[in-house]
Amino acid sequence: MSAIEVSTLEKSYGQLKAVDGISFSVLKGEVFSLLGPNGAGKTTTIEILEGLRQRDGGQISVLGADPWKKGYQLHRKLGIIPQGFTFFPKATPREAVTYYSTLFGVKNDPDAILRKVILDDASSIYFENLSGGQKQKLGLALALVNNPELLFLDEPTTGLDPQARRNMWDVIRGLEKEGHTIMLTTHYLEEAEVLSDRVAIMNHGRIITDGTPAEIIEKHGSGERLEVRGDEKLADYVREKTGFDVTYHNGFVSVRLRDKRDAVIALSSIDQSGLPWKDLKTRHDSLEDIFVKLVGGSIEEGGTIKKPSDKSEPIARANN
Amino acid sequence: MASLRRVLADLKVFVRGYTRSKIGLFFSLVFPIILILLFGAIFSGGNGGPIKVYVQNQDGGTASIQFVKLLNNNSTTTVTLVDKAQDLSQYLLAHSADQGVLIPQNFTQDFRNGQLVNVTVFSNPADTSSPIVFETVSAVVSQMNLQGATVLYHAGVLEQNIKSQSYKYIDFLIPGLIGFSVLTSPMFSLVNISSEYKKTKLFKQLSLTPLTKTEWLTSKIIWYVVLGIISFFLMTQIGVALFGAHLDYAFMIIPFLVIGPLFFVSLGMLVGMVSKSVESAAVVGNLITFPMMFLSGTFFPVTQMPMYLQNVAHVLPLFYLIDGLNQVMIFSNLGQALFDLELMIVLSAIAFVFAVALFKWRED
Ligand SMILES: Nc1ncnc2c1ncn2[C@@H]1O[C@H](COP(=O)(O)OP(=O)(O)OP(=O)(O)O)[C@@H](O)[C@H]1O
Ligand SMILES: [Mg+2]
Numbered sequence: 258m259s260a261i262e263v264s265t266l267e268k269s270y271g272q273l274k275a276v277d278g279i280s281f282s283v284l285k286g287e288v289f290s291l292l293g294p295n296g297a298g299k300t301t302t303i304e305i306l307e308g309l310r311q312r313d314g315g316q317i318s319v320l321g322a323d324p325w326k327k328g329y330q331l332h333r334k335l336g337i338i339p340q341g342f343t344f345f346p347k348a349t350p351r352e353a354v355t356y357y358s359t360l361f362g363v364k365n366d367p368d369a370i371l372r373k374v375i376l377d378d379a380s381s382i383y384f385e386n387l388s389g390g391q392k393q394k395l396g397l398a399l400a401l402v403n404n405p406e407l408l409f410l411d412e413p414t415t416g417l418d419p420q421a422r423r424n425m426w427d428v429i430r431g432l433e434k435e436g437h438t439i440m441l442t443t444h445y446l447e448e449a450e451v452l453s454d455r456v457a458i459m460n461h462g463r464i465i466t467d468g469t470p471a472e473i474i475e476k477h478g479s480g481e482r483l484e485v486r487g488d489e490k491l492a493d494y495v496r497e498k499t500g501f502d503v504t505y506h507n508g509f510v511s512v513r514l515r516d517k518r519d520a521v522i523a524l525s526s527i528d529q530s531g532l533p534w535k536d537l538k539t540r541h542d543s544l545e546d547i548f549v550k551l552v553g554g555s556i557e558e559g560g561t562i563k564k565p566s567d568k569s570e571p572i573a574r575a576n577n
Numbered sequence: 578m579a580s581l582r583r584v585l586a587d588l589k590v591f592v593r594g595y596t597r598s599k600i601g602l603f604f605s606l607v608f609p610i611i612l613i614l615l616f617g618a619i620f621s622g623g624n625g626g627p628i629k630v631y632v633q634n635q636d637g638g639t640a641s642i643q644f645v646k647l648l649n650n651n652s653t654t655t656v657t658l659v660d661k662a663q664d665l666s667q668y669l670l671a672h673s674a675d676q677g678v679l680i681p682q683n684f685t686q687d688f689r690n691g692q693l694v695n696v697t698v699f700s701n702p703a704d705t706s707s708p709i710v711f712e713t714v715s716a717v718v719s720q721m722n723l724q725g726a727t728v729l730y731h732a733g734v735l736e737q738n739i740k741s742q743s744y745k746y747i748d749f750l751i752p753g754l755i756g757f758s759v760l761t762s763p764m765f766s767l768v769n770i771s772s773e774y775k776k777t778k779l780f781k782q783l784s785l786t787p788l789t790k791t792e793w794l795t796s797k798i799i800w801y802v803v804l805g806i807i808s809f810f811l812m813t814q815i816g817v818a819l820f821g822a823h824l825d826y827a828f829m830i831i832p833f834l835v836i837g838p839l840f841f842v843s844l845g846m847l848v849g850m851v852s853k854s855v856e857s858a859a860v861v862g863n864l865i866t867f868p869m870m871f872l873s874g875t876f877f878p879v880t881q882m883p884m885y886l887q888n889v890a891h892v893l894p895l896f897y898l899i900d901g902l903n904q905v906m907i908f909s910n911l912g913q914a915l916f917d918l919e920l921m922i923v924l925s926a927i928a929f930v931f932a933v934a935l936f937k938w939r940e941d
Contacts, residue, residue: 362787
């Protein structure tokens with residue numbers, strides 16, 4: 258059963274096609290991530306699903322309802338952290354949870370909810386004095402007040418330090434275990450990879466690819482590679498001797514392996530060349546490699562795309 | 578369906594934030610009191626018994642003598658007669674006096690014949706006693722009119738059923754500043770909140786809860802009514818205790834204290850909603866608020882202003898609120914107050930309906 262169904266969804270702002278005919282579905286009980294750089298159309302998409310914006314075209318169904326028409330009823334079953342969550346500056350987290358509980362007409366122990374999002378230590382601090390991570394956690398706590406079937410988290414960890422981010426991930430994982438369906442947006446590859454059952458990579462209003470991280474790597478990745486530090490002459494030599502797919506980039510020679518025996522052949526040919534080399538390793542394409550390949554650049558901390566032409570450092574390296 | 582539970586929950590959070598930030602409380606409760614102390618002190622600085630009025634009686638007939646007597650026999654004004662041969666305005670200048678009344682030659686005859694006759698009041702707009710003299714002369718005029726004939730004097734004081742007693746500046750200042758407070762605290766606050774919440778997307782967030790726009794607006798109205806009533810008590814108590822203000826209390830005050838905040842909460846909300854940014858909302862809000870703040874009879878009676886400004890005052894909603902309070906608290910003229918109230922109710926209904934209609938939780 259799917260919690261969310263989206264088909265050929267469209268939304269334009271004037272000339273700009275912010276969402277350009279995307280389709281996907283989110284199954285009950287899974288964590289689904291919309292991964293993409295700034296301006297990809299993530300917030301537009303998620304807010305259409307939340308019933309906060311009206312679509313221009315396409316069909317959507319959220320828990321079986323049209324969120325624009327049935328928003329008021331639907332919101333009782335949804336938990337939402339909007340991008341850039343804020344609250345009344347002079348209210349404390351405990352008061353905020355109590356307020357939401359009364360609005361939703363549910364009985365809750367505010368401290369229990371704050372404990373669940375690991376915010377119980379800051380339950381009496383005014384919102385304006387909370388740290389960025391604590392503010393986001395309050396957003397999550399409020400989203401949980403009505404024990405929602407479906408959670409929408411728009412960039413839940415943007416702007417947080419790595420420690421606070423990991424902390425938030427733990428909380429989100431806990432929610433998944435409890436059986437909540439979660440749709441989140443992010444421009445952190447690691448976040449998408451670590452948290453989600455399935456990911457859709459979005460850019461310029463389109464979904465470029467989707468599936469489990471493994472499926473995406475399988476579909477678009479180039480399998481296992483053997484890499485050594487060496488110069489371009491070494492790459493040419495190995496390519497000529499073995500006929501393998503060999504690339505050179507920024508001081509690295511990279512050989513694509515079809516099976517294990519290719520590794521032995523490639524290595525002996527490297528050795529035979531008599532040219533200097535070092536730092537032998539093999540690796541699989543990461544989601545980031547795929548992302549760079551499909552989007553045409555790596556994603557920076559702030560969510561902007563860094564094109565390879567922006568030079569410095571080899572792309573497609575990183576987390577091994 | 579509106580839910581009282583949700584209105585009260587929202588009210589609780591809002592009032593907590595309001596009282597914790599202090600600034601709002603200062604401007605709605607403390608600031609008007611500072612104004613009372615300030616203006617009250619300035620006024621009572623020249624206090625030394627009744628105000629001296631120089632009267633030149635060019636007529637001398639029985640009606641004119643009665644007029645002078647009435648003007649003399651009250652606790653507000655005492656009359657000093659000026660010789661007929663003098664030029665009154667020159668005389669006033671020469672004696673550094675501000676208050677003068679001229680009774681024209683045919684006063685008694687015209688009065689008896691029921692013809693219009695003007696009593697000219699000389700005054701200095703900068704002098705805080707002037708409005709009191711105005712009101713007193715006006716009261717004397719009414720009192721004589723009640724005896725059957727028509728008398729007018731040159732300035733456009735409203736024709737009303739004035740009790741023949743003395744009025745002090747402080748009597749006008751208290752209802753005026755209550756109006757000031759009922760105007761400024763909801764206006765400034767709502768203009769700011771509504772544009773700010775739109776910018777920070779707090780409205781969007783609230784739209785994700787079962788709270789409705791009407792419930793949200795209602796909780797703000799409730800709070801500003803409560804604040805207005807607190808402010809009413811503080812101001813009247815201080816006015817009476819420190820300055821001996823002479824005020825009537827009638828049940829009719831209550832509807833004004835309810836309808837006033839309702840109107841200005843809605844108006845503030847409207848301004849915030851139609852403005853593109855917090856800054857432009859503030860500008861528009863000030864453009865609406867400031868003329869009302871000064872021209873509606875807040876710091877001095879409207880009748881003291883030049884005619885063209887009086888005309889301006891009559892299109893300002895706050896004028897009707899303050900006039901209504903004046904009618905109840907000073908003149909005990911409930912008929913006129915009822916008219917003011919009905920007008921305010923119509924205006925408030927319109928403002929409220931528009932505020933709810935234009936109030937957007939979410940964008941399209
Ligand atoms: N209300 C709006 N009016 C006009 N243009 C808009 C509006 N909202 C979004 N856009 C534009 O639509 C595009 C997609 O915006 P959106 O906020 O959906 O991106 P996003 O993927 O959430 O980006 P980010 O990672 O920065 O949050 C952007 O180019 C943005 O400028
Ligand atoms: Mg976004």
